[in-house]
Amino acid sequence: MTTLEETLREALTRKKILLMTHLVLGYPSFEVNREVIRQMVKNGVDMIEMQIPFSEPVADGPMILKANQESISRGVKLEQCLEFAAEITAEFHIPFIFMTYYNILYKYGIEAFIDRAYDINIQGFIIPDLPPEEGKEYVELAKSRNMAPIQIFAPTSTKERMQLLAQNGAGFIYCVARRGVTGKKTDFDQDFNEYIARCRSATNLPLAVGFGIRSKKDVDFLSGRADIAVIGTETIRLVDEKGAEAVGPFIASLR
């Protein structure tokens, strides 16, 4: 079992549902990132995914897309992201994972990237454009360092597919709540219940649910169904509109 899964399982003994939040490194700036993370941790977030910006974020919706592109166009470099991440993991003691696209790893060197992340004390990776068929080396390298190559389930995934994904994954499973990209609302309906049931039956890993989770109502709905609620676009919007200070109260309001 990866350290990440252990940490999450431990937390789940205390809380009915965990919260994972998201931010894009360097957007709107590392200073704001730092403040946002502080607010998140202080208000009980259990895990944070730090997105390393990429110029072609195909799986992301307009909000996160814009954050990626602005971060890059303001000159943010991968090295800065890694150094910032090291600083953060040293300061805050919850699990941090990297979310990014495969080219960032590929260009850096997959093993070198994983080693660097390991040194920084990153617990896992979400790489939405890297299916296990293409990511064998990555999966093996991450697992060999006891890090989590987090896999993604989608509503379109069959049970067989989920089982294969789960075998390749570790830490937890990121269950995409619906079709589409990040940032749009999700209707949690009967289809969703069937989907989550399918996810459960395919793996013993904790299940995180993301895409379109915005409110206490959403989190409450997931409570008992999933293990982790993922807040993505919503905090970016909040920071854009009201500044970093608004993040704390928002997180506090979710549980």
Added chain:
Amino acid sequence: MTTLEETLREALTRKKILLMTHLVLGYPSFEVNREVIRQMVKNGVDMIEMQIPFSEPVADGPMILKANQESISRGVKLEQCLEFAAEITAEFHIPFIFMTYYNILYKYGIEAFIDRAYDINIQGFIIPDLPPEEGKEYVELAKSRNMAPIQIFAPTSTKERMQLLAQNGAGFIYCVARRGVTGKKTDFDQDFNEYIARCRSATNLPLAVGFGIRSKKDVDFLSGRADIAVIGTETIRLVDEKGAEAVGPFIASLR
């Protein structure tokens, strides 16, 4: 022999070269036409071709083209041209001929048109788009009324062709001095001498030379070579630029 030819031959016994001038009916107005004709006759013009305007004057250059189109666009009708012609032939006692395109005759009815012209005391016709092959009816009808279906020689015409044209023609032959449309200058050179010699050898009819004749120098050059010098565009230009009064002195200066 047509009346026209007789008249010309008679005049040639007195003058070395005759002058034929040209105007476009209704351009710039019938009043100006009237004044121009008066000046022409007074200053010794021997024959006048009155062009009935046509919307598609393909054989004419920019100056006469514009005169045709302005006359029509100012509302000048064929009937007015005919009535004006009747008035003129009654007043002035030199030969008048109609120059126009075939459609004017065709649309009016060829026989009707020729009869009408006969009544008006018109002596002949120049129809530049009616070769004898297409104009049999016209040639016969005109000749039967002792009017002249004037034929055109061109520098490109062979001797055989000229003979055929001459057979169809009467009154005189209109020798186009050069390639092209009306209104451009003509260089009278060795080629021209050969051309005129060819014309002479093909017919006994008097020879008129037109296209590009503008000055006493041109008329002098033609003297002894041709029987009639045709002044076309030049008087239109003169009237446009200096008014009808300028026509008299200009004509007087030519001989």
Added chain:
Amino acid sequence: MIKKGYYGHWGGAFIPEILFETFKELNVYFEEAKNDPSFWEEYLQLMSSYSCRPTPLTYAGNVSKHFGGAHIYIKREDLNHTGAHKANNVMGQGLLVKRMGKKRVIAETGAGQHGVATATMAAKFGFDCTIYMGEEDVQRQRPNVFWMEKMGATVVPVTDGSKTLKDAINEAFRDWVTNMDSTHYVLGTVCGPHPFPEMVAWFQSIIGIEAREQILKAFTKLPTRVYACVGGGSNAMGIFQGFLQDEQVGLVGVEAGGKGLSSGEHASRLAGSDASPGVAQGYKTMFLQDSDGQMLDTHSVAAGLDYIGVSPILSDLWEKGRVRFTAATDIEVMEALDLTMKKEGIIPALESAHGFVQAFKEAPDLGTEEAIVINMSGRGDKDIFTIANAYGDPSWKKFIIERAEQYKNDKE
């Protein structure tokens, strides 16, 4: 009393004397070419390697279903090099010019298609080239002017008369009577003095030869009717010739109805009652003229149909009842265009769309065991300025305005 170059009592060669020898020579070369099978071989070879002949016959399944009657087939002259049937005529005349040893070509153009085709041919054959184009058409068809110039042709805007096709023809004749020794006048349609109607019809007959074979193959029997727009009549004569012998095939020519046959603003010679027999531009046919014989101003949304005369061959076929004539209004044309684009992904030229209008009107009354063929004489790309205008497309206007601002700033 049938003279050479006459069709019934239409046609002839009403040419100024200065061109007599030029026409004699042209007739000799043309007759020679017609009687020389290797000429037609060379023509076919050129058209299949430089242009895209045979052009396809497309089954328009969606509009056929939409109208629920006859099966509609489209003969795709738009897929010719330069985008219209004009290429057929021009390339043929190009081969003839080569035979004659002349080094310069001139042409009139209305829609610009014939001008582009001629400029193209001149580039290909290495001839000098001057194109006469009514100033109004220069405005309507600016992109075509641009391409002609780029292909090395000189485009002369004609500012006389109505500033459209007929005036461009007059101006081309004026050039020709000056430069006939070096120059061939590539007349663009099946009009003008003999041998032009016969010559252009001959080159365009390739459309009908192909179309007849193709419809027999695709539909196993002859079409009930064949539709073509008629400006001068070259594309119509082109396709009709394939079916003239087949008496059971109805031939329908569609003229420019403009703002309506009774509006005075149209270019319908044979469909309406405004035209009468006349002689102009070197030939005898039905012309739109007044009682004095002055030619009238014509109107059509399609520059290529905006013409006073019509092929003498068509006047004859009309008189004999072999070809039926109708007219399509500007508004009907835009509707047919819209439908064809949306249903078939095909953009007919505004000229061609006239043929579509009538076919669409008649298709529903025919049975599903019948087929009709529309000759799509050209593609509509060239008409973008006119079509965008006609639809009042706001984003197009915005684009043009922005572009203009840019150009203005460039200047400063």
Added chain:
Amino acid sequence: MIKKGYYGHWGGAFIPEILFETFKELNVYFEEAKNDPSFWEEYLQLMSSYSCRPTPLTYAGNVSKHFGGAHIYIKREDLNHTGAHKANNVMGQGLLVKRMGKKRVIAETGAGQHGVATATMAAKFGFDCTIYMGEEDVQRQRPNVFWMEKMGATVVPVTDGSKTLKDAINEAFRDWVTNMDSTHYVLGTVCGPHPFPEMVAWFQSIIGIEAREQILKAFTKLPTRVYACVGGGSNAMGIFQGFLQDEQVGLVGVEAGGKGLSSGEHASRLAGSDASPGVAQGYKTMFLQDSDGQMLDTHSVAAGLDYIGVSPILSDLWEKGRVRFTAATDIEVMEALDLTMKKEGIIPALESAHGFVQAFKEAPDLGTEEAIVINMSGRGDKDIFTIANAYGDPSWKKFIIERAEQYKNDKE
């Protein structure tokens, strides 16, 4: 270790999990189609009746003589319906979509050609259609936008990133991950996740199959070299496939050299040294990216070549030395275009003109007993705004300014 969809170590299918089943289905249908001879039959039938296949191979005698070396032949993909090779791919995918029973198609477009082709196909097949197009390209290729809309497609200008082709691709993917049940993404070039490179190459192979037959017939032997411009690489792969087995035939891909290979403003992946291996837009290839793996802004006068990646199949053929890559600068392109218009009466698309540049450079060094073939991927009409701009044509500018005034007055 050759996995499915890999060419050497290039290619793959780096797709989000949500599309896994969609791709599985697509692969199944595609394999089925590939193995069903009647599918290719239907494809050929469609292409020969709706488009103009086989497209001709034109002998460019004048430029051949001009350069005095190899005989230059031009494969005329410009004569396809919609004016470019894009039709081949799009019609093929259309048939596949019909098989899959989907009712909506989406596509990215750069030059607009693929968008027009897709909108056309959608109209023909009765599909709903949305086209994503970088905002900069919407500006560069406005006429194409107009026609797409007229054919019933929705054109969405993409304002993210560099606002060009790559961003349009991203946006199309975003649509697809939302609507994959109803929708097929008609990728426009031989890139993207497997099976797209294989599929697009298959449909485009029709170019090479024809070209090989045609040159053997016209020249009795194989060409020394074959030239094609390379954006994503589909027209190049299309023609190259006909000659891959003929080792004696040199294959030359010409990329966008923009303002020069050392200017940083170009789109040369394989000809220059600015690209490196990467993974984006679902596949692994040589990308123009920085040391972090962020994609760079590219530049070309030709919107259709203005792209960061290149076909994985071509990266493989490049690595193996089977295809040689060079680049043509914007300026060279305008010169080649000018020459081709003036000498041959042919207007290549700006994209295609890149291939002409290199062919013209190399032709003089070959012997007159040799032939070369240029793939003319499309026609240049669509580029009138860009070309008129590039030439700074004053009468075009004047025309646009006048038109704009007219539109402004209409508004008031």
